[in-house]
Amino acid sequence: MAYSPMELYSSGLNQTTPEERLYNNEKKSVKKLIYNYTKNPGSWSSERIEKLTLLADRYQVPFAI
Numbered sequence: 529m530a531y532s533p534m535e536l537y538s539s540g541l542n543q544t545t546p547e548e549r550l551y552n553n554e555k556k557s558v559k560k561l562i563y564n565y566t567k568n569p570g571s572w573s574s575e576r577i578e579k580l581t582l583l584a585d586r587y588q589v590p591f592a593i
Contacts, residue, residue, distance in 0.1 A: 551587075554587060555587040555589060558580075558583045558584060558586075558587045559589055561580055561583070562584060562589060562591050565577070577593060
């Protein structure tokens with residue numbers, strides 16, 4: 529039996545995978561870190577900024593120093 533997209537959505541069969549959920553949660557965390565950096569950049573060491581840059585690249589979140 530074929531289901532329409534609306535039927536899949538409403539029945540709960542179209543759920544995100546655990547991997548997708550983990551990726552989205554980690555991406556949110558990176559966005560929060562970037563927000564924290566923009567609020568107070570002076571408190572961040574150069575090592576932390578490098579790590580944040582790598583995370584931003586990994587999760588495709590725009591970030592520029």
